[in-house]
Amino acid sequence: MAEMDPQHTKWVMVIDLDRCNGCGACVTACAMENNVAFTGEEENAYGRGMHWLRIVRYWVGEWPNVQVRFMPMLCQQCSNAPCEPVCPVFATMHSEAQELNIQVYNRCIGTRYCANNCPYIARTFNWFDYEWPEPLNFHLNPDVTVRRRGIMEKCTFCIQRIRAAEEEARMEGRPVRDGEVQPACAQACPTEAIVFGNWQDPNSKVRELAESQRGFRFLEELGTEPKVIYLSSQKHEF
Amino acid sequence: MQETTLPAELHERVEELREEHLLLDPRPREEMNRMVLEAMEDVNREYIIVMTILGLVTAVTLFGAWGYLMSKGLGLAGIRRPIYWGLFIVSFVFWIGISHAGTFVSAILRVFKAEFRRPFTRAAELMTTFALAGAGLYPLIHLGRTWRFYWMIPYPNQRWLWPNFRSPLVWDFLAINTYLLGSTMYLFLPLIPDLAMARDKSKGWRKVLYTILSFGWRGTEEEWRHLQKAIQIFAWAIIPVMFSVHTIVSWDFAVAMKLGWHSTIFGPYFIVGAILSGISAVGFILYMIRISVKNMRYFIRPEHFDALGKLLLIISMGWAYFFFNEFLLEWYGGEHTVQEILRYYTTGDMAPVWWTMVICNILIPWLVLWNKNWRRKPWVMALMGIIVNIGMYAERYVIVVGALSRNRIPFDWGWYKPSLVEISIALGTFTLFFFLYGLASRLIPLIPVWEVEEGHHAHGLKRIGKGVVKTVAELE
Amino acid sequence: MSQEQRLTRRDVLKLAGLGGAVAAVLSGCGPTAKYVRRQPYYDMPEYARPGASVYFATTCRECPAGCGLVVRTVEGRAIKIEGNPNHPVNKGATCARGQAALETLYNPDRAKGPTRQGKPITWDEAITALADLLQNTPPESMAFLLGLAPDHLAELVYEITQALGAPPPLRVGALAFMEARNTLAGAAERVFGTKALPTFDIADADLVLSFGANFMETWLSPVYYGKAYGAMRRGRPGRRGILVHFEPRMSMTAANADLWLPIKPGTEGLVAQALGYLVAEAMGREPGEGLFQVDPAQIAQQAEVSLEKLEKVARYIANEAEKVVAIPGGVALGQSNGFAIAQAVLSLNALFQELGKETGVFFTPPVNGEAPLAPATLADIQDLIGRMQAGKVKVLFVHGVNPVYEFPPSWGFAEALKKVGTVVSFASFVDETAAQAHLHLPDHTFLESWGYQRVQVGADRETLSAFQPVVVPVFDTKATADVLLAAVQQVGGALAEAVPYKNEVEFIQKKVAALRERTDGIYAHPHPQVFWNLFLQHGGWWTEQSQKELARGSVLNVQVGEADFDQGDLYLVVFPHPILAEGASANNPWLQETPDPTTTVMWNTWVEVHPETAARLGLQNDDVVEIASPYGAIQAVVYVYPGIRPDTLAVPMGQGHTALGRWARGRGANPLALLGPEANGASDPAFARVRVRVRRLGTRRQLARKENVVGVYGDGRYEPVEAKAESGMKE
Amino acid sequence: MQATSSQVRKAVITVVVLSVLGVLLVAAVGLYRSQQTPPQPLPFNHQVHVQKVGLSCLYCHSNANKGQSAGMPTTQRCIACHQQIEPTTEGERILRQYAENEESIPWVPVAIMPDFVYFSHQVHVNANISCEQCHGEVGQSTIAPSLTKKQNMGWCLACHQNQPQERVARLTSCEACHK
């Protein structure tokens, strides 16, 4: 594809697991950008953290050769998303224009079926109305809905940023430039492990990275066609 | 009935048969009417106390807890990431299962002309309706935003949005509504002549009520013709609807990309399970009616429990067959997560529940129900009803909660602990069920008198040589 | 938040949306209630448009590294913190702590205004009281305790103390001594001849040897090292840098290493020397040729590390690697022989240079040659505490540090504080020290402040990183510099003449005036106001070109010796929490909610116990234990941790606050309570020399973990689930 | 028996009629109340400003072609003209007061967009959609207007679906308007 089609973009994220050091900046950045609620110790101990993005950590091997693997896990924005068709009210749907898996918060009635059907466990649910005691609510991002209780939520690839960049580009009559849109996680990432871009742009960074030999998509065999491409970590063995 | 032609030496045998079979033991219609009406009007102190307690408990444990849940959020339930469905869905599937009782008894047994069904078709159909009423609450209770449930209904609206007909939940919604409406109508149609009877025989507010409800039924030839035709159509049509309901409920799980759920056998497995729990619940309810409602010992006899017991045994075997099918295939496969799920079921934290299921659904029924004497004891069948339903509740718990606890990312496995609110609501539906049933037992004739009388007409005795046997004339 | 904020120094920040009453939208039931209601402006600044974002460049002060930030504001509210892409330290990235800094700004538990003995006073009263203290206290019985940030305040206070004749301010902080800044600078002086914090240039290294340096977590400049680490791994086509890490526990940095060698605590220096010996040997040098005079086999045995592994690493260095960097840091420098260790490891770099390898140690050049005030040594601190104890300190000013919490109790600061006549705290929160202060004059948080920070680590050029307010002050707080200057003016006389600044901004403008002369900056302008605007717009000043100059050192044959330890059963590693660091921001809920990378624990203090040790002591996950050292005891929750030596326990810092706010108070424990007063040879605390006993208390408390114990470890037992982990990850 | 039956019939009919009437009454009251405009801090007259003075919408709502929000005029913007006009009306006097106190005017919003909706005036204005197309003839109203058109999702979609074929998919996708 020589020309970028402004009507049709395919947003892709590449996560280089060899660069990722698990520091957690993405987790916090995501929460701050997307008005993700904090739930406190008891709720988290009971598996009710609201993290849209979590860093899955595995132990590999036995002492003293034990090793750690970090893998940031978020909504994979599947092309064939299992969460979408099961929603009775189209609260989660596929955007043809963005090729994204959209969650429409105000449409959600909270059946939580999508979350059950997500092989990546990428969805979180608003178990309660969470509070941001004043003035903590001042930092809530006006571009992102504050979800109330009973609503499913998940990573959106920071669609508000995509929308803003696209609108700006449209007003200026040009395509969105590579690197112009950065979700909060990619923006914060100190090791540049997370790269975001448009697959349709043949010169984009993601395109170049994704074609790496190390590239794989998580649980690819399920046919979900995720749009997060991981680059595997290959540790040197002594 | 032509017993006058029977020789006197067979008298004893005839008496025996008569005692055994309701349909060989006719009483005048007036008397049966009186018995049924007496049972309905028997609003004594114990009844009022029990109903008050049931009503209050339901109001608090079900509706109170539900209101609290809605006002605070679903976090009050024990569900969590990744076990997004818990006791609510377990109870939902359970009650949908119970609801198969009435249809099975009054449709399948009617189609196959199993005559023993006659006195308790209504009792079973009432179970269907009330179980569905309970079951129907759960999809609402379990919604994060119950107040938006109507978005699942297809109706033109300012949003220009329709429900997603590709979602199993919409299938569910359609199927449950079809089934609820269908089974309620199916309950109501044969009830009309009995309501007309009650209209003729009662006074005061009851008369007003039955006058409205009986729609001016007179029992003319046309009315009977249309009614019988309709009942026939319903009996045939409601069977596939019933099958579809529990199949679709099973598809809620089976279509999901979830190991432990994604199984082709879930449809029939769920149906058999539903009938198993439904039939056993009928046994329990009949026992309750027999001991607590006036004059019911005449209508509900050991023969009925015996017949139910035999059915139960067969269905338990059917269930075991499907269960084994499902288990074996998963056991044989090599999937890590499935292996872990099975390990979790059989020896892991879920083992107590899983083994309860196996013992209650297979072991105990098989040990008990082969014995005719035990089958004929109402309390044994009542006990079986409780045991099998505990087993079936456990089965749903294992399927819903167990499978959700394990997924393809071990980092995100989970464990689940039902919360007080959840348990309260789950118990609340039981009290709601019994409350509604208790209410119905005093408001509508529990026994379809005209059907029993018809049965009396149809049944007779025939002497063959020195013996005497029951005969049935095909009236329908 | 209802006070009417009037136009202050700059009308730029006058935003009526915030200035007026801020109320939630009336529909209290909807989610809209959580937003702040928007109102039309009284007078809209020309750069603002309704609903549009305005970005301000500033600098992060959550730790002293000095990362550049760009803060997105909408109608006067700070919405999101982003990294400044042009900043030489962090190049657009941020760490979790920086991200959550908005919750420092908008924290509901901040100090709402000045208080005296806990009772609200006006700022006029506060300044009068302060002037009174400055005037009527003998200068020698004043003391200033400052944090490592911001530098402009330290310099102003330094000028004031000089003018008063008072002792210069002490810059202290738990993070500073956990980083052993003096040790590192001292060792750098000996090896490289420059007394400054070295920066390790790992971005294009082929192999990095890290001796305890937790450089990806909180160490000196984590975002710089994060950037460099990413570049080292995959920044160059076809070349992938390798990380070898020596540390008794698997820190986050160790978790990322290709090879993690859990050596015995205190042997880091020896192992460094052994490795140097082996590399030299592998490169064909004869022993004794200016090499470390050590016996590698014996050291391997002593350090409980496989000699074979060391040899493999040495061969790799000798044969494959062109650029090798050895980093001393973290727990290694907290040993009793930490200073020697630092020298040994830095010498390793020098050795590699001698062997013809490239190494990467450079020093960030100070702006115009002005180095920031160095952190205080342990001796300085102990001297101050001694004077306080003796009643010789009448007034203690505290800013940017929370010594009651951040100093180990064994140092006796809290008791000594009671002997101080007047304690003046400038903390933005009512922290442990402010709670005991007589006067609490809360400063703005950094997002409401002016100032600058001199970058010491991570920048390859002279860098002065600027602070500017991105929002009007949320509460009735006042910049400490302004408060001090107002007090100074009220005192008048010689003092006011010596410190002739009207306010903070004027002071800063004077300080940066010299930069206007420079032509090698990213911008230059002779006009003060234009230069000032450029300074703010860019978030500071730094040179256009890199001034990176790799340092050349000389190999020191230090006698590392054996480390000393206190009495006890198990070694203890106290480490700054990878997310919360020393805990100054422990009241930021999202920081608490961000899982620790290796344990995924949130909201509590855990103690890492090796599975074997746990089995031996009968400990299970979530057991509450008492950890006791000769200096104190804490309670923490057991985390059975596969990545720690069986003879070692590890406890993160950051929790155990008794004040600070609703999300920090009464949560977890502060392991500093276990540490003693000994130094490490360079007058930094030897925090790793403590050994502890551990005792089960019989109670349990479930740790909030992101991971699932069953999934990761099996049913409560420790079983590595390699197959499961691999199933999802193609290697 | 007959008497009872007809009583029943009467009772049933009465209940039905009464409940229908009740529902209608509630609906009527609700409808009436929804059409009332809220009281504003000062009685602003669009007609005078637009028709008499001839201001364009963008003069006061100056952000409409630049950003998401059209924006309300600042007090400064109002007083810039009004300080040259001797206050004659109540509204002008109140305006002066706000200006003297350097306060913003706490307008009561008549069109509150739900917080889950993303709407950019800029995009729509630049797509050559006139203000009146959505806001009706505000310029002719003498009080703060209530919305003359029911602005709901179907109303938005009516326009969005009616676009050149290649744009419809993007314009009708949920994320186009929901955030």
Next chain:
Amino acid sequence: MYGGYQGRYAPKTFVALYHEPDDAARAIDVLREIGIEDRFIQVQSGVPYRAEFLGRPERPSGVPKYAMVGAFVGFLAALGLYYGTPLLYPIRVGGKPLLAVPPSFIVLFELTMLGMLIATFLGVFVESLLPPVFGKRVYHPEVSDGAIAVFFQVPAHLAERVKQALAATGPSEIAPAEGTFL
């Protein structure tokens, strides 16, 4: 029935009550012999009797037609909902086609059955003209006690003759029938 006749020729309705179907069947024969057509005879009973039992003319019920129409309407509604509504506002989900065929069978089935069941149910009432909103109808309350009530209409002047003829069939009661509201 007998619309238009006045005076002594005005039709009068009587009811004869029986307790055995045999008697009722004989009575109907008697009535028919007298010359009362089947359409002027109506039988009410507490249990259903087949037409042949009482010698009444077989007439098919119209209910199945309702069922079929209902099923058809339900099917059409399902078609419209399943294949129509996605076209009104196409929303893609999960890579599934907009008009996926397999799940359509579920919706088609459920709504077809629902239409059929509702129509059948309503059919009973429409066909039987229930509830009796259009006026009074004859009824004998003993029907609900199992009695078989044979209503017949005769011109008033023939009433006595018919009564006498029926007496032989053993009715428990022969009386003029009054229409009532039920």
